[in-house]
Amino acid sequence: MTAAVDLLAGFLREAWTAIAGALLMLGLLALLAQVLRGAGSSLIGSRYGVASAAGSAVGIVFVLLFAFLGLPALVEAGLGTAVGGGMCGPLVGLGAAAGGLIAALAALRMLMGAARALSGALVSSESGAQALLEAGEALIGMLAAGMAGPVAGHFLGAC
Protein backbone atom coordinates (compact mmCIF):
# COMPACT_ATOMS: atom_id res chain seq x y z
CA MET A 1 0.00 0.00 0.00
CA THR A 2 2.72 2.42 1.07
CA ALA A 3 4.86 1.46 -1.93
CA ALA A 4 1.97 2.13 -4.29
CA VAL A 5 1.31 5.51 -2.70
CA ASP A 6 5.02 6.40 -2.86
CA LEU A 7 5.11 5.41 -6.52
CA LEU A 8 2.12 7.59 -7.33
CA ALA A 9 3.46 10.49 -5.27
CA GLY A 10 6.83 10.25 -7.07
CA PHE A 11 5.08 10.28 -10.43
CA LEU A 12 3.06 13.33 -9.43
CA ARG A 13 6.21 15.07 -8.11
CA GLU A 14 7.93 14.57 -11.46
CA ALA A 15 4.83 15.89 -13.19
CA TRP A 16 4.89 18.99 -10.94
CA THR A 17 8.53 19.69 -11.83
CA ALA A 18 7.87 19.25 -15.56
CA ILE A 19 4.75 21.41 -15.54
CA ALA A 20 6.50 24.14 -13.53
CA GLY A 21 9.35 24.18 -16.07
CA ALA A 22 6.92 24.29 -18.98
CA LEU A 23 5.00 27.07 -17.24
CA LEU A 24 8.16 29.15 -16.94
CA MET A 25 8.99 28.66 -20.63
CA LEU A 26 5.44 29.46 -21.67
CA GLY A 27 5.40 32.56 -19.50
CA LEU A 28 8.62 33.96 -20.94
CA LEU A 29 7.45 33.31 -24.50
CA ALA A 30 4.13 34.95 -23.71
CA LEU A 31 5.97 37.99 -22.34
CA LEU A 32 8.04 38.27 -25.52
CA ALA A 33 4.89 37.90 -27.61
CA GLN A 34 3.25 40.71 -25.67
CA VAL A 35 6.28 42.96 -26.27
CA LEU A 36 6.02 42.18 -29.98
CA ARG A 37 2.30 42.96 -29.87
CA GLY A 38 3.02 46.24 -28.07
CA ALA A 39 5.67 47.21 -30.62
CA GLY A 40 3.35 46.41 -33.52
CA SER A 41 0.49 48.34 -31.94
CA SER A 42 2.72 51.34 -31.29
CA LEU A 43 3.78 51.33 -34.95
CA ILE A 44 0.22 51.47 -36.23
CA GLY A 45 -0.69 54.06 -33.60
CA SER A 46 -3.08 51.84 -31.66
CA ARG A 47 -3.08 53.10 -28.07
CA TYR A 48 -5.56 50.40 -27.07
CA GLY A 49 -3.26 47.71 -28.43
CA VAL A 50 -0.27 49.02 -26.49
CA ALA A 51 -2.30 49.30 -23.28
CA SER A 52 -3.73 45.82 -23.77
CA ALA A 53 -0.27 44.34 -24.38
CA ALA A 54 1.14 46.08 -21.28
CA GLY A 55 -1.79 44.85 -19.18
CA SER A 56 -1.39 41.31 -20.46
CA ALA A 57 2.35 41.37 -19.71
CA VAL A 58 1.68 42.47 -16.14
CA GLY A 59 -0.98 39.73 -15.86
CA ILE A 60 1.49 37.12 -17.10
CA VAL A 61 4.08 38.13 -14.50
CA PHE A 62 1.35 38.09 -11.85
CA VAL A 63 0.23 34.57 -12.84
CA LEU A 64 3.83 33.30 -12.82
CA LEU A 65 4.48 34.79 -9.38
CA PHE A 66 1.19 33.38 -8.12
CA ALA A 67 2.06 29.92 -9.50
CA PHE A 68 5.58 29.90 -8.06
CA LEU A 69 4.96 31.59 -4.72
CA GLY A 70 1.25 31.35 -3.94
CA LEU A 71 0.37 27.82 -5.05
CA PRO A 72 2.94 25.94 -2.90
CA ALA A 73 1.77 27.86 0.17
CA LEU A 74 -1.87 27.10 -0.64
CA VAL A 75 -1.11 23.41 -1.16
CA GLU A 76 0.84 23.18 2.10
CA ALA A 77 -2.00 24.85 3.97
CA GLY A 78 -4.56 22.52 2.41
CA LEU A 79 -2.32 19.52 3.03
CA GLY A 80 -2.20 20.29 6.74
CA THR A 81 -5.99 20.30 6.84
CA ALA A 82 -6.71 17.36 4.57
CA VAL A 83 -4.15 14.79 5.72
CA GLY A 84 -5.29 12.61 8.59
CA GLY A 85 -7.54 15.17 10.23
CA GLY A 86 -10.41 13.53 12.15
CA MET A 87 -9.29 10.01 11.29
CA CYS A 88 -9.05 7.22 13.87
CA GLY A 89 -8.21 3.56 14.21
CA PRO A 90 -7.28 1.72 11.03
CA LEU A 91 -8.26 4.68 8.89
CA VAL A 92 -5.38 6.89 10.03
CA GLY A 93 -2.73 5.50 7.65
CA LEU A 94 -5.15 5.16 4.77
CA GLY A 95 -6.47 8.66 5.34
CA ALA A 96 -2.98 10.18 5.43
CA ALA A 97 -2.01 8.45 2.18
CA ALA A 98 -5.25 9.39 0.45
CA GLY A 99 -5.02 12.97 1.72
CA GLY A 100 -1.48 13.29 0.38
CA LEU A 101 -2.52 12.00 -3.02
CA ILE A 102 -5.57 14.26 -3.11
CA ALA A 103 -3.37 17.24 -2.26
CA ALA A 104 -0.89 16.26 -4.98
CA LEU A 105 -3.65 16.00 -7.58
CA ALA A 106 -5.12 19.33 -6.48
CA ALA A 107 -1.67 20.95 -6.67
CA LEU A 108 -1.20 19.68 -10.21
CA ARG A 109 -4.66 20.91 -11.15
CA MET A 110 -3.85 24.36 -9.78
CA LEU A 111 -0.60 24.43 -11.74
CA MET A 112 -2.41 23.34 -14.90
CA GLY A 113 -4.93 26.08 -14.26
CA ALA A 114 -2.10 28.61 -14.14
CA ALA A 115 -0.72 27.20 -17.42
CA ARG A 116 -4.16 27.46 -19.02
CA ALA A 117 -4.48 31.04 -17.79
CA LEU A 118 -1.09 31.86 -19.29
CA SER A 119 -2.00 30.42 -22.66
CA GLY A 120 -5.23 32.42 -22.46
CA ALA A 121 -3.23 35.57 -21.72
CA LEU A 122 -1.80 35.37 -25.23
CA VAL A 123 -5.19 36.19 -26.71
CA SER A 124 -7.03 37.94 -23.89
CA SER A 125 -6.31 39.71 -20.60
CA GLU A 126 -8.33 37.55 -18.21
CA SER A 127 -5.33 35.53 -17.05
CA GLY A 128 -5.15 36.45 -13.36
CA ALA A 129 -8.82 35.89 -12.62
CA GLN A 130 -8.81 32.54 -14.39
CA ALA A 131 -5.80 31.30 -12.42
CA LEU A 132 -7.35 32.36 -9.11
CA LEU A 133 -10.63 30.68 -10.03
CA GLU A 134 -8.93 27.39 -10.93
CA ALA A 135 -6.88 27.46 -7.71
CA GLY A 136 -9.97 28.12 -5.60
CA GLU A 137 -11.88 25.28 -7.22
CA ALA A 138 -9.01 22.85 -6.72
CA LEU A 139 -8.53 23.92 -3.08
CA ILE A 140 -12.21 23.53 -2.25
CA GLY A 141 -12.27 20.17 -4.04
CA MET A 142 -9.22 19.06 -2.03
CA LEU A 143 -10.80 20.06 1.28
CA ALA A 144 -14.14 18.47 0.37
CA ALA A 145 -12.43 15.22 -0.64
CA GLY A 146 -10.40 15.29 2.59
CA MET A 147 -13.61 15.53 4.61
CA ALA A 148 -15.05 12.37 3.07
CA GLY A 149 -12.81 9.99 5.10
CA PRO A 150 -13.65 11.27 8.60
CA VAL A 151 -17.35 11.55 7.76
CA ALA A 152 -17.41 7.98 6.43
CA GLY A 153 -15.47 6.77 9.49
CA HIS A 154 -17.94 8.31 11.91
CA PHE A 155 -20.92 7.20 9.85
CA LEU A 156 -19.75 3.58 9.74
CA GLY A 157 -18.91 3.61 13.44
CA ALA A 158 -15.18 3.04 12.98
CA CYS A 159 -14.37 6.07 15.18
Add this chain to the structure above:
Amino acid sequence: MFDPILEKLTEIARDAWLFLAGLLVMVALLGGLYFVLQGAAGAAFGGSRTTSIAILGGIGLVLLVLFAFLVIPQLGEVLKGLQPAPPF
Protein backbone atom coordinates in the same frame (compact mmCIF):
# COMPACT_ATOMS: atom_id res chain seq x y z
CA MET B 1 9.68 9.97 -16.93
CA PHE B 2 8.87 13.55 -17.93
CA ASP B 3 12.44 14.53 -18.78
CA PRO B 4 12.28 13.61 -22.52
CA ILE B 5 9.01 15.55 -22.85
CA LEU B 6 10.51 18.55 -21.10
CA GLU B 7 13.58 18.40 -23.37
CA LYS B 8 11.35 18.40 -26.47
CA LEU B 9 9.35 21.28 -25.04
CA THR B 10 12.56 23.18 -24.31
CA GLU B 11 13.71 22.72 -27.90
CA ILE B 12 10.38 23.99 -29.23
CA ALA B 13 10.39 26.91 -26.79
CA ARG B 14 13.96 27.81 -27.79
CA ASP B 15 12.99 27.83 -31.47
CA ALA B 16 9.90 29.91 -30.69
CA TRP B 17 12.02 32.37 -28.66
CA LEU B 18 14.48 32.79 -31.54
CA PHE B 19 11.61 33.26 -33.99
CA LEU B 20 9.89 35.86 -31.81
CA ALA B 21 13.16 37.67 -31.08
CA GLY B 22 13.99 37.79 -34.81
CA LEU B 23 10.50 39.04 -35.59
CA LEU B 24 10.84 41.71 -32.91
CA VAL B 25 14.16 42.86 -34.36
CA MET B 26 12.62 43.13 -37.82
CA VAL B 27 9.56 44.98 -36.52
CA ALA B 28 11.80 47.32 -34.51
CA LEU B 29 14.06 48.06 -37.49
CA LEU B 30 11.15 48.70 -39.83
CA GLY B 31 9.42 50.74 -37.14
CA GLY B 32 12.56 52.76 -36.53
CA LEU B 33 12.83 53.47 -40.26
CA TYR B 34 9.16 54.46 -40.34
CA PHE B 35 9.58 56.84 -37.43
CA VAL B 36 12.70 58.37 -39.01
CA LEU B 37 10.74 58.91 -42.23
CA GLN B 38 7.83 60.39 -40.31
CA GLY B 39 10.13 62.69 -38.35
CA ALA B 40 11.99 63.80 -41.48
CA ALA B 41 8.74 64.51 -43.30
CA GLY B 42 7.44 66.43 -40.30
CA ALA B 43 10.65 68.46 -40.10
CA ALA B 44 10.62 69.13 -43.85
CA PHE B 45 7.06 70.41 -43.85
CA GLY B 46 7.32 72.26 -40.55
CA GLY B 47 5.13 69.82 -38.64
CA SER B 48 6.69 70.02 -35.22
CA ARG B 49 3.97 67.85 -33.68
CA THR B 50 4.57 65.08 -36.23
CA THR B 51 8.30 65.24 -35.56
CA SER B 52 7.73 65.09 -31.81
CA ILE B 53 5.42 62.10 -32.18
CA ALA B 54 7.99 60.37 -34.38
CA ILE B 55 10.77 60.99 -31.85
CA LEU B 56 8.64 59.75 -28.96
CA GLY B 57 7.54 56.72 -30.97
CA GLY B 58 11.14 55.86 -31.74
CA ILE B 59 12.13 56.18 -28.09
CA GLY B 60 9.17 53.98 -27.08
CA LEU B 61 10.20 51.37 -29.62
CA VAL B 62 13.78 51.35 -28.34
CA LEU B 63 12.50 51.02 -24.77
CA LEU B 64 10.29 48.07 -25.76
CA VAL B 65 13.17 46.29 -27.48
CA LEU B 66 15.47 46.94 -24.52
CA PHE B 67 12.78 45.56 -22.21
CA ALA B 68 12.47 42.44 -24.35
CA PHE B 69 16.18 41.76 -24.66
CA LEU B 70 17.44 42.88 -21.25
CA VAL B 71 14.60 42.65 -18.74
CA ILE B 72 12.80 39.48 -19.85
CA PRO B 73 15.92 37.22 -19.68
CA GLN B 74 16.73 38.62 -16.22
CA LEU B 75 13.11 38.09 -15.18
CA GLY B 76 13.42 34.53 -16.44
CA GLU B 77 16.49 33.95 -14.29
CA VAL B 78 14.69 35.34 -11.24
CA LEU B 79 11.60 33.19 -11.88
CA LYS B 80 13.81 30.15 -12.47
CA GLY B 81 15.25 30.70 -9.02
CA LEU B 82 11.72 30.91 -7.61
CA GLN B 83 10.59 27.69 -9.32
CA PRO B 84 9.09 25.70 -6.46
CA ALA B 85 9.90 22.16 -5.44
CA PRO B 86 6.83 19.89 -5.21
CA PRO B 87 4.99 20.92 -2.03
CA PHE B 88 3.59 17.42 -1.38
